[in-house]
Amino acid sequence: xxxxxxxxxxxxxxxxxxxxxxxxxxxxxxxxxxxxxxxxxxxxxxxxxxxxxxxxxxxxxxx
Numbered sequence: 001x002x003x004x005x006x007x008x009x010x011x012x013x014x015x016x017x018x019x020x021x022x023x024x025x026x027x028x029x030x031x032x033x034x035x036x037x038x039x040x041x042x043x044x045x046x047x048x049x050x051x052x053x054x055x056x057x058x059x060x061x062x063x
Contacts, residue, residue, distance in 0.1 A: 003044050004057045012056070013063070019056070022063050026052035037061075 013019040027048040
């Protein structure tokens with residue numbers, strides 16, 4: 001199960017497709033640059049996709 005809840009994030013983003021695009025782009029960026037917007041201990045997820053969703057939920061990614 002992916003944290004955070006997709007339903008919660010969809011209230012912030014217009015559509016599922018836009019959410020997928022934003023999260024995948026940010027996830028690839030994390031993998032290639034090793035740049036994260038929060039310290040490692042603040043993330044609940046270990047994988048970059050989950051971390052990208054957490055950043056979207058916290059409002060750290062502007063789209």
